[in-house]
Amino acid sequence: MARAATAAAKPRTAPARTARATAPARSAPSRAPSPARRRSGPAAAPRTAPRTAPRTAPRQPAADSLGQALAARGTVLLDRLLQGRLWVGCIGVLLAGIVFLNVGLLQLNDQIARTDKQSGAIGRENAGLRIRLAKLDSTERIQQLAEAKGFVMPAPGAVRYVHSRAGDARNAARDAVAPQPYVAPVPAVAPVPASTTPVAGPPPAGTPPVTPAAGTPQTPATTTPATTATTAQPAPAALAPTQQVP
Amino acid sequence: MGLVERRIGLLFGLFLLLLVFAGFRATYLVAFKGNDLRGRAAQQQVQEFAVPARRGAITDRNGRELAVTEDAATISANPRQIPNPAATATRLSAALHVPIDPLLRKLSDRSSGFVYLARKIDAAKGDAVRRLNLPAITVATEQRRTYPHGTLASQLIGAVGTDGFGLAGIEQSREKVLHGKDGKRRVTSDALGNPISIVDLDQARPGQDLRLTIDSAIQERVESVIADVGRTYQPKGATALVLDPRSGEILSLANWPPVNADRFGDAPAYARQDRAVGASYEPGSTFKAVTISGALSEKLIQPSTLFQLGPTIQVADRTIRESHAGGGGTLTTADILAQSSNVGTVTIGLRLGATRFDKWVRAFGFGASTNVDIPGEAAGIVPRPKNYSGSSMGNMPIGQGLAVTPMQMASAYQTIANGGLMRPPHVIEGDGGPARRVLQPHVAAQVSRMLEGVLGPGGTAREAKIDGYVLAGKTGTAEKAENGGYSKTKYVASFIGFAPARRPRLLVAVMVDEPKGSIYGGQVAAPAFQKIASFALPYLRIPPG
Numbered sequence: 161m162a163r164a165a166t167a168a169a170k171p172r173t174a175p176a177r178t179a180r181a182t183a184p185a186r187s188a189p190s191r192a193p194s195p196a197r198r199r200s201g202p203a204a205a206p207r208t209a210p211r212t213a214p215r216t217a218p219r220q221p222a223a224d225s226l227g228q229a230l231a232a233r234g235t236v237l238l239d240r241l242l243q244g245r246l247w248v249g250c251i252g253v254l255l256a257g258i259v260f261l262n263v264g265l266l267q268l269n270d271q272i273a274r275t276d277k278q279s280g281a282i283g284r285e286n287a288g289l290r291i292r293l294a295k296l297d298s299t300e301r302i303q304q305l306a307e308a309k310g311f312v313m314p315a316p317g318a319v320r321y322v323h324s325r326a327g328d329a330r331n332a333a334r335d336a337v338a339p340q341p342y343v344a345p346v347p348a349v350a351p352v353p354a355s356t357t358p359v360a361g362p363p364p365a366g367t368p369p370v371t372p373a374a375g376t377p378q379t380p381a382t383t384t385p386a387t388t389a390t391t392a393q394p395a396p397a398a399l400a401p402t403q404q405v406p
Numbered sequence: 407m408g409l410v411e412r413r414i415g416l417l418f419g420l421f422l423l424l425l426v427f428a429g430f431r432a433t434y435l436v437a438f439k440g441n442d443l444r445g446r447a448a449q450q451q452v453q454e455f456a457v458p459a460r461r462g463a464i465t466d467r468n469g470r471e472l473a474v475t476e477d478a479a480t481i482s483a484n485p486r487q488i489p490n491p492a493a494t495a496t497r498l499s500a501a502l503h504v505p506i507d508p509l510l511r512k513l514s515d516r517s518s519g520f521v522y523l524a525r526k527i528d529a530a531k532g533d534a535v536r537r538l539n540l541p542a543i544t545v546a547t548e549q550r551r552t553y554p555h556g557t558l559a560s561q562l563i564g565a566v567g568t569d570g571f572g573l574a575g576i577e578q579s580r581e582k583v584l585h586g587k588d589g590k591r592r593v594t595s596d597a598l599g600n601p602i603s604i605v606d607l608d609q610a611r612p613g614q615d616l617r618l619t620i621d622s623a624i625q626e627r628v629e630s631v632i633a634d635v636g637r638t639y640q641p642k643g644a645t646a647l648v649l650d651p652r653s654g655e656i657l658s659l660a661n662w663p664p665v666n667a668d669r670f671g672d673a674p675a676y677a678r679q680d681r682a683v684g685a686s687y688e689p690g691s692t693f694k695a696v697t698i699s700g701a702l703s704e705k706l707i708q709p710s711t712l713f714q715l716g717p718t719i720q721v722a723d724r725t726i727r728e729s730h731a732g733g734g735g736t737l738t739t740a741d742i743l744a745q746s747s748n749v750g751t752v753t754i755g756l757r758l759g760a761t762r763f764d765k766w767v768r769a770f771g772f773g774a775s776t777n778v779d780i781p782g783e784a785a786g787i788v789p790r791p792k793n794y795s796g797s798s799m800g801n802m803p804i805g806q807g808l809a810v811t812p813m814q815m816a817s818a819y820q821t822i823a824n825g826g827l828m829r830p831p832h833v834i835e836g837d838g839g840p841a842r843r844v845l846q847p848h849v850a851a852q853v854s855r856m857l858e859g860v861l862g863p864g865g866t867a868r869e870a871k872i873d874g875y876v877l878a879g880k881t882g883t884a885e886k887a888e889n890g891g892y893s894k895t896k897y898v899a900s901f902i903g904f905a906p907a908r909r910p911r912l913l914v915a916v917m918v919d920e921p922k923g924s925i926y927g928g929q930v931a932a933p934a935f936q937k938i939a940s941f942a943l944p945y946l947r948i949p950p951g
Contacts, residue, residue, distance in 0.1 A: 266602055273593075273601035280477070280547070284529050287476035290463075294471040294554035299623035300630065316940050317873030321949040 453593050454607070458549050458570060459586030462613035464563055464577075466622040467657075467835065471554060473563055473577070473667070478550040479532020481523040485516050487542035494540055498523065501534040525568060526550040551577070553667035559625050561661045561680040562780065562833065565670030574670065575680065576616065576834070579781040586613035617835040619655035624648055627941045628658040631934050632916070636662045639921035639930055645681045645812050646934065647915040648942060651820045651904055654829030654838055656778075657912075657942070683776075683783040686809035687898045687917065690884025691729075691746045691866075691927070693805030695853055696818055698743055700766030701754045702849045709740045709852050719749045721800025726752050729883065744859030746866050746881060748804050755803025760791040763803065769844050770818040771828065772810050777839070778831045786810045805884060806892075812900075816915040819902045822857070823878075823910035826850035854878050858907045867901060870932035872940055874950035878910075879903020879935065881927035886920070896920045901931035905939050906951040914938050 241247055295301075303313070435443065464473035481502070488494050491513035499506040502524055512521045524531075526548055536545045551566040564575020571585070572578035589610025594603040632644040641662075648658035659682050665673040679685065701707045717734040719726045726748050728734065734749065742750030755763055767773065773788030787809040789798065801807045813831060821828040826845030832838050845853070857878035861867050866881040882900040885892035900917040904910040916931040916938070924930050942948075 269602045269604070270600065272604055276604055284477040287474060290471060290474055291476060291552055291554045294474065297470050297622075298555060298626065300626045313941070314944060315873065316875060316943045317950065319944045319950075321947075323949075 451595055453595070455546075455591060455593075457589035457591045457606070457610040459588050459610045460549065460612040461551065461566070461570065461586065462584040462615045464584070464616045464618065466618055466620045466625070467655075468621065469617070470622045472559060472618070472620070472622065473551060473553050475549050476552050477529045478526040478548050479529050479535070480525050480546045480548050481527070481532065481535055482544045482546065483513060483521050483523055484519050484542040484544075485513050485521055486519050488513055489541065494543065497538055497540065498535065498543070501538060502527070502531055555622065555626075556668070557664035557666055558622065558629065559620060559659065560665045560667040560670065561678060562620070562659045562682075563667060564781075565667055574678065575781065576618070579779070580616055580834070584613040584616060587611040618833055619650075619657065619835055620659065620833065621657045623945060624938075624942050625658045625660060627945075628660045628938050629662070629664065631937045632660055632662040633664070634937075635916075635918055635921075635930065635934050639918060639923055641918045641922065641930075642920040643676065643681060644916070644918045644934075645685070646917075646938065647682050647812055647816045647913075648938065649816055649820055649831060649913040649915075651823035651910045651913045652829070654817075654820060654831045656831055656833045658938075659780075659833065680780060680782060681917075681919075682812045683778060683780045684811070685919075686784050686786050686811055687919070688808065688884045688887060689805040689810050689815055690882035690898065690900065691748075691805060692815055692819075692880045692882035692900050692902050693808075693810070694743060694746065694751045694803070695822060695857065695880055696767060696770050696772075697751055697755050697758065697763065697803040698739060698856070699770075699822065699845055699849060699853050700763060701758045702739075702852055703766065703845060704758060704762055706757050707739050707754060709738065709856055711739050713737050713739070713742065713750050713753055715742075715747065715749045715753065717749070719752050719800070721752060721756070722796030724797035724800045726800050726804070740856040740859055741864075743853075743856045743880070744862065744865045746860075751804050752800055755799055758803075760794055760799055763799065764788075764791045767802075767808070770814075770821065772808070772814055772818070776811075776813050776817050776831055778813055779834050779837045780813075783813065784811050786814055805882065812915055812917050815900075815902055815917075816913060819880075819904065819915065820913055821845060822850050822853050823904040823913055824850070854907060854910075857903075861903070866926075866928045867903075867932040867935075869928070870901070870903070870936040872905070872936060872943065875905050875939075875943060876907040876951065877903055877905045877939070878907035879932070881932055883925060883927045897925040899925055899927040899930035901927050901935045903932075903935050903939070905943060906948065909951055911948045912939060912942055912946065914942070 461475040463471050463475070465471050481498070483494075485491070491510060495506050495510040495513050498504075498509050502509075504524070509523060512523060515521065523543075529547070532545045532547070535543065549570065551570075553560065553563065560575075562575055564577035564579075565573050566577050567573045572581040577584065587610065588608075589606060590608040592603075592605045592607055593601050594605075596602050628646045628648060632646050635641070635644050644662040646658065646660045647656065649656055659680070661677075661679075661681050663677045665677050670678065698707070702709075714736055715734045717728060728748050729746070737745065737747060737750050739750075739754070741747070742754070758766070767788055773786055775783050775785050789802075789808065794802075798807055817828065817831050820831070821844045824841075825847045826843055826849060827841045828844045829841045830837075830839040855878075857880055858876060859865050860880050861871050861877045867879060870879070871877060880902055882898070882902075884898045884900070885894070886896040886898060887893075888896065898917060898919055899921050900915070902913070902915040904913040914935045916934045918930050918934075921930045
């Protein structure tokens, strides 16, 4: 139906266009050639021949004809574009783009809202952790825990301080020796008899700590524990390792 | 008319009817319900609310947090829009872990369109209520102040009110810095209530963190020590100050009885007061160092100057006695200070004279604010010489007839310990002002040597010594003024000392208000000084000397 209407309209528009196209030809002797289609903007006041004729510079005929040809070609192209199916497609694509843009915007806003919520939750969790840290950091609490493990506060007079003197750095530099190069020990792979009681005591220098293999039967009743436990008797105040350089 | 035309006509009529109905409905909604619907839509879809700025944290000198801000939830309701108050109260009670009756009472009262059900509760409980999705129940996210260490330095730090503004202490005095600037946010939601647009109309600016000069480890120890004093002597109150005399930095400021900072408003006014700066008391014998410093500066005496002293001295209508038996005899200035001789100090004060005495009292900062950056500081009471009575010079040199704050006393001893240079005491890092010379270095050194004698043999605080360290200090036992006279049952026991005496790095002042049992500064306050210094000296790695 639309196609029929277009077809019916064509014959009616053709003469009009012809008339508009011929209009400049009628006024050619007194006016400059006007474009075939009206340009947007306020309507120009009609010019009269006696006023415009003396001011109009004479134009070259070749340039005039080229301009007319280009204008006519452009008009035809625009008309075809507007009346063709391509235009419908373009409008469709544009509308779809607008819809996608809006949907994208909504998604973005939703994402912002979720991120904001997440940020709030993390901030809240962070504040909670800070409070927990502050409570755990209490010196009184740590001191009580240490006392429960057998540590004692040294008496103020029992703490000795080493004062550095001018020559100390030089003497230390003189006495310093290069460390021995480290040689990785060869691990012993000899089988251990099941009845052997492990000997407690410090391992030889350079020996890596031996971890009992999983599933190896342990004999805690006959094993002498190593004397490195931290629950040992508190050291005498005079031996407290708190010597520091002020 | 054919069948087709009739059907088309029928359809046309039907559509026309529907169109007319839609038109009437639209007209009704616009004309009669428009305002209400517009308002409800705006309420449901567009919300503008304040975004509170996160309040800055208060930390100690090592960055340990003493006051922090966390999210909290405030639950409110519109009782007029609640369909079933009983069911709502039941569900809320389970979520909030509160009794049902108070909730039901609030929800059933339809005289108001707004009621708070819970304010600034745990955010987790707020989330639980939010998940219930109850009609006319609103859960708003707010912020609340939390003090992780409970009572630690609570009178110093102060508290924040329900509306988020500081009410006392540092929280109040540094409100502008800590508070920041609240923002404003507009949230547009869809029909399901999901936010589809969040626009910050005004960006919230968080408050700045504040670092104090307080050391929380020393603070904990000091509070523990004065709590022991509280248990032993059951005083009305006790205050302790620890300063670095070289810089004027306050390392600890503690008051007993303690106050839980999270329930600051519930404590009695006396407990809430920061008495280190806000309470004035008659200092008693600790003031004798000021009198003697003035006389030394005026070259009226020397530490070795001998005084022939009787057991009493008469000044106008007042007879001054020694506080202990066996007073009098021949004493040097150093002995007068070490033995805390009232008669000897009054004799020196009389030699100094009212005008010069007043000059030196004010030079030490008494009668005026120390400008410490703690709110609520009192200036104390120091009469002018023109207002002296005949006996004023009989009691003021020994710390009676005038009132000072613990901070002023600590500041005066800080001057002596710091070679005569007074540094303004401060509790906020970077607040220290320029130093002011009060005493010549040699005078400060002379007074400091004499104060060593107080903790030596024959001194009034010989039990307060610490092995390996030379200490200096002064005891004080002052009767409290009452009904125009002095009470015979109420005393202020105090001790101010510094260590090491020759190179002071720690100053401790202890004041005990109305102790019971023992009343003497040497027995009540000096042991507290000893316990505090015993912890702080190795903790601060101050070598013996």
